[in-house]
Amino acid sequence: MSFRPALPLTGWAGWKFLERTRAAQQSAFDRSPGIQRETAYFEARIATVGSAAELVADPRLLRVALGAFGLDGDLPNRYFIRKVLEEGTLKPGALANRLADARYRDMARAFGFGDSDPPNTGLPGFGARIARQYRARQFEIAVGRQDEALRLALSADRELAEIARASTTDDGRWFLVMGRPPLRKVVETALGLPAGIGALDLDRQLADFRRAAQERLGDGEVATLADGSRRETLIRLFLARSAAQRTGLPAATPATAAAGVALSLLQMTAPARR
Structure with missing residues (x-):
């Protein structure tokens, strides 16, 4: 994927820049050829997948499925992922419920292989929803290749809003x-x-x-x-x-962090001395 997010600043100033430009940058990222190929393939085929075994047998489908939940690193662990998906989430002893990382439970519940018959893969809009999640998380990964802190901030901003709406x-x-x-x-x-x-x-x-x-x-x-x-x-x-x-300096409070951002911006815009 050749798209490289524009991140001219780091820290709080970088976050505010990313906030202002995020929609445009995400849109440009979504149009990149690699992302379009992967999501189009997923949306065209996922409705025909009726079991976890079928999903893990197709690396391209599995890549999008895992990436949509931030589990990209599990692509080689097909047997493990198959077990997570097949056991579902309804039984307390299901593998997804015994794992500390809740992202596995989110994925198992979303696909529904172990929870419902037929699974959720054939539901209207399912493929588009998972593809949308995949694009959002892949954009965060692209940001993280330049600034991991900003990637984590993006992820937290999204996930906190989702959790606040959760029925729990x-x-x-x-x-x-x-x-x-x-x-x-x-x-x-x-x-x-x-x-x-x-x-x-x-x-x-x-x-x-x-x-x-x-x-x-x-x-x-x-x-x-x-x-x-x-x-x-x-x-x-x-x-x-x-x-x-990273620097070994004392952590800033919200007030001093804001002051530091303001000073940085003033220095950037001040005319150079001759």
């Missing part, structure tokens, strides 16, 4: 955040949580996430954090702390 409890939303590795990394970093928090039991992790969110963002519930202003603060904190981790 407040605790359930936090478990969804904790079960998606890219989103979890953003939230952990933004809230200043220690790297070893994942070794604690789930109830303790939940309490620590909620307490840190309340202290740093003024609310401890995911549905509120997904609101525009708090989500923006979360992303700004993440980008500031990510930059601090």
Whole structure:
């Protein structure tokens, strides 16, 4: 895929530039020949796929299916993916329900091979929906080839909005955040949580996430954090702390991060001294 996103800035300034240009850049990315070939192939054939075995037997279909859920690295693991899909999500002991990474459960539920007969692959609009998810995530990957922090910010911006709409409890939303590795990394970093928090039991992790969110963002519930202003603060904190981790400098607060962006922009636009 030859499309290269335009990212002239990093950090918060880079994020604001990406926000302003995202729709146009995503549209250009979607029109790139590689993306068009892959998604057209998927949409044309997925309705004829009636089993997980058929899906994993076709590398091109599987590439889009996995990519739509951020699982691109599992393309060689066909037996494992087949088991995840075939066992579905309805039984508590199903493989997808036993995995810490909730993206496998999302994929198994979306395709429905183990949950319904016939599966969801033949439903109207199914192919177009998965292709749309694939394009969005592949654009994020393209951004990440230049700036991994901006890629994670894009992913978090999308996923927080999705989780806020999920039909679950407040605790359930936090478990969804904790079960998606890219989103979890953003939230952990933004809230200043220690790297070893994942070794604690789930109830303790939940309490620590909620307490840190309340202290740093003024609310401890995911549905509120997904609101525009708090989500923006979360992303700004993440980008500031990510930059601090790379440089070894103290992490900026939202106020100092904003001041740093303003100073950078002033320096960029100031006339050069002769």
